[in-house]
Amino acid sequence: MDGTVGLFIMTISFGIPFKTDGDGGPLYFSVPFSVPRKGIIQHFLWQITLFTWNVRDCIDKFKKMICITGRGGAMKLMLDPGHGGHDPGAVAHGLREKDLTLDIAQRIRHMLEAEYEGVEVRLTRESDTDVSLSQRARMANQWGADFFLSIHVNAGGGTGWESYRFPSVPARTVTYQDIIHAEVIREVQVTDRGKKTANFVVLRETAMPALLTENLFIDNAQDAARLKDAAFREKLARGHVAGLAKAFGLKRKEAPVVPGPFPDVPSSHWAAEAIQVVKDAGLMTGREDGSFGPNEPVTRAQMAVILAALLKKIYG
Ligand SMILES: [Zn+2]
Secondary structure, eight states: OOHHHHHHHHHHTTSOOEEOOOTTSOOEEOOOTTSOGGGHHHHHHHHHHHHHSOHHHHHHHHHHHHTOSOOOSOEEEEEEEOOBTTBOOSEETTEEHHHHHHHHHHHHHHHHHHHEESEEEEESOSSSOOOOHHHHHHHHHHHTOSEEEEEEEEOSSOOSEEEEEOSSOOHHHHHHHHHHHHHHHHHHOOOEEEEEEOOOHHHHSOSSOEEEEEEEETTSHHHHHHHHOHHHHHHHHHHHHHHHHHHTTOEEOOOOOOOOSBTTBOTTSTTHHHHHHHHHTTSSOOOTTSOOOTTSOOOHHHHHHHHHHHHHHHHO
């Protein structure tokens, strides 16, 4: 330990702890109270530099922390299905936490990719494999994720849903927790166990805003019955997705334009379905120019032709 490191450690003991990415080292930096106001910024940068030994990396992190720059490109979400491999997590009622967390995370990814644009999703594990807690955080840090969302299932007596963030975090992390928590509760309508804080490894070692959700209790018979139901797990995913979309202002994909039965009968026309049916059945055809003329009156002769075609269909 040399003099500079010693000085650094001394300053943090007087400072306000913030969560940051220590690249495997300690996870706090601070603005010492003793530094004159005009010198704070330089001191701030200098401290982070000491930590990361990489000026460019440090400046990027600094920009991110104080939100100087808007987010360019896609929002990067690192989803973390809890446990896996040799670690099944909590086990009860024929369910294993590691299977449920992977299922819910995959549903979240599928929904986001299918319904929203400008969002990139990665999982810390894609299958039933061992990934250490620090490794999960490192994956998100190295990718430069904008948000880390860890999915778990509770155990130990209780019922309902709760969320966790790290105790000392930037205000926006608290906002993200508020929004996502509210959306999940609204969607699943279970007991709200509250917005909590905890010194969990994946929350502590991630460099970006991070949240961990505990999705019901595997050892509670009623909760377990819900977790066994794929429709309920879909609801859990839907709640997380609604929260993420709201928190990060994700844009919905434009609905694909479904062509109607005729150029002048779009799929949005009130009778499009009926017109498609009679067209497919060969009872009515388009006009010579290919249009249908949905608002044109039918003559008695045309009606007779249509009815005759129908009778022929029925009686041969
Ligand atoms: Zn867990």
